Amino acid sequence: EVQLVESGGGLVKPGGSLRLSCAASGFTFNTYGMNWVRQAPGKGLEWVSSISITNMYIHYADSVKGRFTISRDNAKNSLSLQMNSLRAEDTAVYYCARDLSSSGGNGMDVWGQGTTVTVSS
Amino acid sequence: QSALTQPPSASGSPGQSVTISCTGTSSDVGGYKYVSWYQQHPGKAPKLLIYEVSKRPSGVPDRFSGSKSGNTASLTVSGLQAEDEADYYCSSYAGSNVLFGGGTKLTVL
Numbered sequence: 001e002v003q004l005v006e007s008g009g010g011l012v013k014p015g016g017s018l019r020l021s022c023a024a025s026g027f028t029f030n031t032y033g034m035n036w037v038r039q040a041p042g043k044g045l046e047w048v049s050s051i052s053i054t055n056m057y058i059h060y061a062d063s064v065k066g067r068f069t070i071s072r073d074n075a076k077n078s079l080s081l082q083m084n085s086l087r088a089e090d091t092a093v094y095y096c097a098r099d100l101s102s103s104g105g106n107g108m109d110v111w112g113q114g115t116t117v118t119v120s121s
Numbered sequence: 122q123s124a125l126t127q128p129p130s131a132s133g134s135p136g137q138s139v140t141i142s143c144t145g146t147s148s149d150v151g152g153y154k155y156v157s158w159y160q161q162h163p164g165k166a167p168k169l170l171i172y173e174v175s176k177r178p179s180g181v182p183d184r185f186s187g188s189k190s191g192n193t194a195s196l197t198v199s200g201l202q203a204e205d206e207a208d209y210y211c212s213s214y215a216g217s218n219v220l221f222g223g224g225t226k227l228t229v230l
Contacts, residue, residue: 044221047220107169
């Protein structure tokens with residue numbers, strides 16, 4: 001079964017850090033671009049970051065650029081998002097999503113169940 | 122990085138058709154073939170309905186169709202069913218990032 005499982009969410013104070021992980025299974029991980037997408041409570045979807053199969057193409061939304069770092073370990077079939085200098089507006093459910101292309105930017109056909117990040121003092 | 126523009130709501134009766142628009146610019150929707158549509162039920166992860174403007178992933182009913190004209194993409198849901206009631210989001214590649222629309226809440230009357 002093709003599956004993505006996120007972990008690492010939780011409650012963190014403003015200015016703090018958190019590292020999200022996404023474990024992939026049931027498909028050849030190193031042939032797909034990957035994305036992080038978030039959804040603030042009661043709001044719409046917001047693309048956060050994408051990474052290509054060989055890390056050659058990495059992109060971030062302006063809202064997280066310089067604070068978040070996406071990475072992948074193809075040997076471990078895993079995707080990560082290091083989040084630093086967290087702000088209240090980063091509070092959201094964070095989804096890991098597989099891209100239809102190897103470089104990212106196409107449709108996202110497999111999604112995890114999401115992990116919740118709450119930034120509050 | 123402005124979000125794509127979608128109507129906040131749409132509605133239709135069972136069996137009818139409804140079309141949801143998604144307006145961007147020549148730098149995103151109008152400039153690339155990578156327009157996608159997603160369906161999201163409350164408390165669930167999004168589901169891909171349409172990719173590359175008009176292609177359907179395996180398992181998505183042909184009641185869902187996509188198109189594009191200029192800077193505006195559209196999703197048409199034909200033969201509305203009760204289970205189609207959900208939030209719908211468009212997205213587009215925009216060169217070095219991906220944009221989502223604000224979402225459209227579809228109500229089946």
